[in-house]
């Protein structure tokens with residue numbers, strides 16, 4: 530019997546379990562392939578002891594569950610794996626071991642579900658002969674080569690609901706509410722939720738901001754009788770001529786962690802405009818919870834498409850969504866278009882501006 534493996538790498542995103550379920554069912558029903566589940570991202574490839582066969586019963590009831598039954602890890606890069614030797618941290622290239630284990634496990638294909646980082650590692654492994662098919666996942670929606678990643682729709686819903694909730698309390702207390710949203714260097718979540726939730730100000734990394742026009746809109750709204758405002762700010766947003774805010778800056782091989790811009794902006798609004806403001810950081814709530822029907826639908830279609838490619842012996846590809854169609858493209862081409870950022874002159878920003886939403890740039 531032919532065999533395929535699946536692993537989920539990087540930060541989790543709602544819809545991962547829907548992918549796993551679709552892979553297992555499609556592999557069994559359409560092609561009679563055996564599916565092995567590798568645990569904790571690439572860790573499961575380097576140390577495959579916990580690999581297990583995924584049967585239909587293993588994936589029963591997981592379609593609507595957030596997280597991933599396989600576990601995820603964003604520190605398992607086989608080209609730079611951290612290990613402890615004599616109590617000290619060392620970095621080793623264990624990619625040869627990972628490639629060897631693909632053969633040992635007799636995997637005809639390995640489906641890797643991940644975002645930018647995970648799929649870049651996959652591309653390196655492909656270049657060394659690994660039979661990988663990528664599936665684009667991230668709440669940030671910043672993977673190139675596809676119109677949408679799964680996970681984004683659920684994060685957008687969670688962020689929009691947060692804005693709805695902030696509206697009522699902002700209005701009651703005549704405050705400015707600043708909501709910090711995830712997305713790394715891309716402003717997709719802040720922009721989409723800001724438009725859907727009726728924010729007055731949206732600050733995103735793609736449009737460096739100045740607080741002057743932002744304060745003007747607060748004053749203009751007050752003149753019109755609205756003594757409150759809502760701001761959706763992406764964690765990667767940056768003041769003109771300034772720097773992004775990090776909770777943990779980049780050092781060595783540590784992944785930098787963005788965060789803190791909303792508090793800084795809320796404090797400045799308070800000081801400079803004398804308007805009472807509060808900051809909310811939505812954080813990992815955006816990564817959790819029940820996936821939306823759209824994310825389940827997209828994740829399922831991606832999983833099924835990846836199995837069809839595997840069965841046809843095609844590798845080095847990433848499945849994608851173009852318009853309404855699921856297809857695929859070379860992994861390296863998709864990565865060359867990553868990160869996919871918001872176009873400051875595009876339809877979404879133009880639509881938002883037309884609604885009177887301020888981006889802090891004019």
Ligand code: F6P
Pocket residue numbers: 540603644667668669711712713764786787816
């Ligand atoms: O890439 C997904 C994401 O949630 C980003 O939006 C965010 O910056 C980052 O991951 C947070 O990573 P961690 O869970 O490691 O703190």
